[in-house]
Amino acid sequence: MSESLVVENIRNAAGESVTLLIEGGRVAGLGSAASLAISDSAERLDGAGRIILPGLVDGHIHLDKTFMGLPFVPHIPGETVAKRIAAERELRRTVSLPVTARGGALIEKIAVLGTVAVRSHVDIDTEIGLKGLEQVLSLKQSHGHLVDIEIVAFPQSGIMRDPGTAELLHKAVAEGADLVGGLDPAGIDDDINGHLDAVFAVAERHNVGVDLHLHDGGPLGAFELRQIAERTIALSLQGRVAVSHAFCLGALDGADFGKTAELLARAEVSIMTNGPGPVPMPPVKPLQAAGVRVFCGSDNIRDAWSPFGNGDLIERAGIICDRQDFRADEDLERAFDLATRASGAVLGRPEPLSIGAPADFILVGCGSVAETLAKRPFDRAVFKAGRKIAEAGRLV
């Protein structure tokens, strides 16, 4: 898009009347109409007094896993992560719709809810090979006008326990994955050094970032976090490494927490949480106070891991509020920030709604961020690269 679009009659999160000027799909100005250089030929759109909020950024999703588009699939129980992995591989063989259809249905669903970018982990193992990756790469082409997709090559079945996976991870990154992932070096692979050697070797050889799943709890998980942070510093990967889940951070004594958080901050390792219900979760404020960036994502959405999930990051921010006992406006804003500014920064996006940033935003009929989180309006106008892509629960 090269033309100009002016969104009038909107308010910012503080409630002030503002006008947004978009040029070439990017923010060219946001402020009083008088302060903007609006050309006479600019297209004009009435925001109907709604507030403008940054587009939502899902820092952790699994586009290849979802059953979206299929009839309801009852959950197959598995008490351990290892058993669930086996159950998922079993189910995967029978699923009738390809990833392009299921992931595409999920993207359309979340786009309507205001998600403008995602980091998707994609399973890489010696059975599925790079097939899931190829299909998510194809979604990047077919659905990029709705949602930006960043891909993590994710060894869901382990690396050491599934020989051949390390080579596949190299290949995945060579073929288009943006980062390399990992999974419970102790709990799944029983070999902390071996697992981390393999993951960081991919990161180093291909100069990509890292995002590992870590479910291992308590002091064991904390030890692994520190190992990850130390390798991050040793390889000068500061700011490019994230750990997803890191339940352990919610169940440490003060000294272990302090030591671990300090090292994570120094290594600029970010922590992703979805506000899990049945396990401890990383404590948001103490981590932020220690200088650790916390961001959020949906994780599983109607897949072999969970029958639940709808990809609504405004609801997700509210879930994090519930788990963290956030009730005051400034805390609700803090949770919303995890799903916008913080997730965006992890994905390498510019400050939301700053000059030059993609014009990815939503308009909602609420008076503040806090009210938006509390009410979760479904009537959201969603703009991607300056184009309105959804309104009132439907793609336009």
Add this chain to the structure above:
Amino acid sequence: MSESLVVENIRNAAGESVTLLIEGGRVAGLGSAASLAISDSAERLDGAGRIILPGLVDGHIHLDKTFMGLPFVPHIPGETVAKRIAAERELRRTVSLPVTARGGALIEKIAVLGTVAVRSHVDIDTEIGLKGLEQVLSLKQSHGHLVDIEIVAFPQSGIMRDPGTAELLHKAVAEGADLVGGLDPAGIDDDINGHLDAVFAVAERHNVGVDLHLHDGGPLGAFELRQIAERTIALSLQGRVAVSHAFCLGALDGADFGKTAELLARAEVSIMTNGPGPVPMPPVKPLQAAGVRVFCGSDNIRDAWSPFGNGDLIERAGIICDRQDFRADEDLERAFDLATRASGAVLGRPEPLSIGAPADFILVGCGSVAETLAKRPFDRAVFKAGRKIAEAGRLV
């Protein structure tokens, strides 16, 4: 209503085609059309292949507290229960809409979501007196066609620390409250015996049930639970006493849990949970295994205690699944049961959809209870006493 209504083309939760016969607002039969004595003059309604599920029963709500109908009210923080009580009393003095308007707006909202009955706690203290009660009693008249209301006279500001409250509780029950409540005998009133003496004296004198709020944690809370159970047995109130929240049950060692659960089961004391996020919650399966009835409710909905909440008990059952790590169909059904059969039993309602029970039910376009919880459809047809009161998110 004396006429007959036949709801055809529906399925039960197992997916079997059934027909529902309603007479005089009550269930007269549910099964194959051939098995029902349907008169020729019966009105007929097409269920469009949807499944029939019991109407939802909210075992814990605060109709008098909600700010529903008002512009968004930012939360005033208070780190302790006592500070929150003070903050709420402060806010209460300035709220411009009466309870009849706010509570009425909440009832209309939850009726559309399929709630057919609630147990509402109503604040009784020496400042507000019985004013809140009078207004909720008036809601019982004005909104009884949408939702049945059971009222607990709730000493939100304590009993011992707010002298005169005990007398008000007697008066409240005499004037129409259905049960007497209580609040943290140790944590708020600093006098376990004094508080419980006062509460159970009201129950005994007026022959009403009891539903106490208990936030006190760990072994202290468990001690109070056992005191409540022992008084319940001593006064032959088995089956008529409930404790709401009882966070302590989620944080006990095995022996303390076992001893407490055994006594609760023997005293037939029911436990209400809303699946709280920031604190331990009563473990559903272990309590049920010990013979304790667990039921659920929404608790605060956009009031001085929380800016969140929407009264959707299908979502609430899902929150409980999240907190209890319930994923398999049978566990999702277990959670749904807390919000239907179990809550209903606590409120003294007959087995849902049994012959003679009120024809209070919902129709949803899902294939099972599990799918309903996972998808949370907003398009629900809601029937109260055999009359359709809502469809597709609106009262009819």
